[in-house]
Amino acid sequence: MEIPLSVKSNNVALDCLNSLISIGRLTFEQGVKLMHDPSLNSVTSLADMVKRARFNDYVFFNENLHVNSTNVCVLACRFCAFRKGPRHPDAYSLNVDQYLERIRPFSSRIDEVHTVGGLHPTWTVSEYCELFSNLKNEFPHIHIKALTAVEIKHLSKRSSLSISDTLSRLSEAGLNSLPGGGAEILVDSVRDRICMGKESSDEYLEIHGAAHSLGISTNCTMLFGTVESVDDRITHLLRLREQQDTSFGFQCFVPYPFLPDKSRLPEAQLASGQEVIRMISVSRLMLDNIPHIKAYRMNIGDKLASYAINCGADDVDGTVGHEEIMHEAGSKTSLTTSSEQMARMIVSSGATPIKRNSSYSVFEIVNLSEPNRTRILPVIVPEVS
Numbered sequence: 001m002e003i004p005l006s007v008k009s010n011n012v013a014l015d016c017l018n019s020l021i022s023i024g025r026l027t028f029e030q031g032v033k034l035m036h037d038p039s040l041n042s043v044t045s046l047a048d049m050v051k052r053a054r055f056n057d058y059v060f061f062n063e064n065l066h067v068n069s070t071n072v073c074v075l076a077c078r079f080c081a082f083r084k085g086p087r088h089p090d091a092y093s094l095n096v097d098q099y100l101e102r103i104r105p106f107s108s109r110i111d112e113v114h115t116v117g118g119l120h121p122t123w124t125v126s127e128y129c130e131l132f133s134n135l136k137n138e139f140p141h142i143h144i145k146a147l148t149a150v151e152i153k154h155l156s157k158r159s160s161l162s163i164s165d166t167l168s169r170l171s172e173a174g175l176n177s178l179p180g181g182g183a184e185i186l187v188d189s190v191r192d193r194i195c196m197g198k199e200s201s202d203e204y205l206e207i208h209g210a211a212h213s214l215g216i217s218t219n220c221t222m223l224f225g226t227v228e229s230v231d232d233r234i235t236h237l238l239r240l241r242e243q244q245d246t247s248f249g250f251q252c253f254v255p256y257p258f259l260p261d262k263s264r265l266p267e268a269q270l271a272s273g274q275e276v277i278r279m280i281s282v283s284r285l286m287l288d289n290i291p292h293i294k295a296y297r298m299n300i301g302d303k304l305a306s307y308a309i310n311c312g313a314d315d316v317d318g319t320v321g322h323e324e325i326m327h328e329a330g331s332k333t334s335l336t337t338s339s340e341q342m343a344r345m346i347v348s349s350g351a352t353p354i355k356r357n358s359s360y361s362v363f364e365i366v367n368l369s370e371p372n373r374t375r376i377l378p379v380i381v382p383e384v385s
């Protein structure tokens with residue numbers, strides 16, 4: 001593969017390229033240098049090269065739906081715009097009929113339901129088993145990706161079960177995989193400031209490791225732009241990489257920035273668009289053992305997501321249909337994007353759109369019958385007398 005000029009001319013990127021070629025892995029120090037490298041273009045070019053070496057110009061998406069089970073939560077993470085107290089007028093907890101009612105209008109065109117929610121004060125594992133088994137009964141073709149690590153911990157406590165037994169019960173009821181939410185930053189001093197009471201960073205990794213050992217694949221995430229340092233972000237990436245070396249069940253890494261408003265975390269170190277792109281690129285370069293890096297359009301928007309496709313991301317999530325967590329926090333990303341529009345967005349970024357299933361095991365190239373819109377403008381040559 002041709003090495004882009006911007007990489008050739010830059011020492012940090014060149015040093016990283018050499019390490020990737022010789023040992024396939026970057027160090028903590030190299031990760032920090034990439035975060036500070038004044039040449040963003042070198043970092044994104046290197047990440048794009050690594051992405052293309054693995055996936056060529058393919059970019060993946062799926063047809064999915066987000067359905068939140070409840071917004072009632074016993075915790076109050078400082079960045080969270082979604083949770084409500086049990087007596088709040090907008091608090092809700094879906095029963096089986098309400099849950100299925102949200103899925104039915106989408107059921108013929110989706111193959112994944114993504115369900116996460118608050119830590120409900122009275123629900124146990126049984127409530128979720130009921131939701132999932134009924135979903136599978138009615139729509140056996142739908143993959144259930146549900147419950148973050150902290151929800152698994154909460155349900156295990158509420159149900160007096162071990163983490164492993166909780167996961168097994170849910171899996172028997174139809175749970176297929178776990179999303180990665182709740183990782184925030186895997187440094188406990190940061191977690192104490194932004195999400196006191198949530199699972200510790202060790203617990204997050206242990207719960208994902210337990211899922212992997214049961215054959216349940218998971219995603220992992222990073223919420224950045226709150227109060228963490230650059231070193232904290234690289235530590236986060238390395239902790240995920242170490243876990244993946246041990247349990248090898250992470251499918252996809254999803255980095256996304258904190259979306260601010262006037263009330264939550266006023267001291268947040270907000271991420272700019274360039275920083276979001278850099279974070280996606282550095283994630284691709286540091287996480288050599290996690291196959292997919294997602295540009296999460298629900299959070300960063302379609303414009304930044306389409307740019308990220310050329311900076312190391314190979315996935316833009318899905319059609320989504322309904323989403324509350326990012327939209328409560330201020331996201332304006334469209335919820336009516338069709339499969340064809342997703343494909344057009346990917347094509348417009350110079351990539352080939354591939355529709356995938358949840359486990360990245362079934363793929364379909366999306367061919368668009370696009371009329372040729374290339375226009376060659378006439379050159380007007382002034383008459384010289």
Ligand code: SF4
Nearest residue numbers: 073075077080083118
């Ligand atoms: S992030 Fe999750 S655990 Fe924290 S308050 Fe929001 S819903 Fe509850």
